[in-house]
Amino acid sequence: MTQTPPDPSVEWSDQLSRLDDLRRGAVVTALRRSAASGWPASREAVTLLVDYALGAITSRDYAAGIVRSWAVVADEQPEAVVAPAPARAAVPEPPQGPMGREEAVHAYVTGQIDVGEFLRIARS
Numbered sequence: 001m002t003q004t005p006p007d008p009s010v011e012w013s014d015q016l017s018r019l020d021d022l023r024r025g026a027v028v029t030a031l032r033r034s035a036a037s038g039w040p041a042s043r044e045a046v047t048l049l050v051d052y053a054l055g056a057i058t059s060r061d062y063a064a065g066i067v068r069s070w071a072v073v074a075d076e077q078p079e080a081v082v083a084p085a086p087a088r089a090a091v092p093e094p095p096q097g098p099m100g101r102e103e104a105v106h107a108y109v110t111g112q113i114d115v116g117e118f119l120r121i122a123r124s
Helices: 023-037 043-054 059-069 102-110 114-123
Strands: none
Touching: 023 043, 023 059, 023 102, 043 059, 043 102, 059 102, 102 114
């Protein structure tokens, strides 16, 4: 019998209670996408994402905190992240051209890029 992972909206309800309905929906969607692609969120990652959604930290702070939470050294070359491709109809196209950290955070939270692409941009 396969056990399904807990729903982020239940697992992190204490953190998510700080958000209004619109922000909560966006954060839960990002957390579900991250978990589905093999990157379930830690308490620290959820705190960072909620703080970003509330405007308490900048996108740069969010990206740096995520990289720090995974103990990634900026000088190391990132490993390729392979995740199953999501259904094309359900995922918006990622922005074209180079993307800065702020755009990467927005693209990740809105589902335009997956967590692997977000990490690649955050590490650069």
